[in-house]
Structure formats: C-alpha cells, structure tokens
Amino acid sequence: MTLNTCPRCTGPLGIRPALSRITTARTLTICTPCGIDEALRDADRKAPIPPTEWPITS
Secondary structure, three states: OOOOEOOOOOOEOOOOOEEOOOOOOOOOEEOHHHHHHHHHHHHOOOOOOOHHHOOOOO
16 A cells, blocks of 8 residues: 555545544545545444455445
8 A cells, every 4th residue: 555545445545635534533544535435424323434344345
C-alpha cells in the first residue's frame, strides 16, 4: 500500500481525501468515496466496516 492509496478500497486517495470514522481521533486517511460510504453507513446507524475486513472489493 502506498501513501496515495486508500487502505479501505485500494483505490487512489485523490485530491480531497477524507478521514475515516473508524477511530474517534479520525486520523486514518481514506478516499472520498469511502468517506461518503462511511458517512452514509453512520447516518443509517449501520456498523462500520472494520479495518480487518479491508480492502473492500465491492
């Protein structure tokens, strides 16, 4: 995994990466689509996908 790769999906981080909601400190950088997915899961009161199940392939 490189510095420009999202650890959640292995895609590129892009120019506006997000901060994962997986930690309370929000120190883990992820790509924008993964950040949106985490926000939507949180809004729907769904459990976050734990890092042990990363990378997400679908």
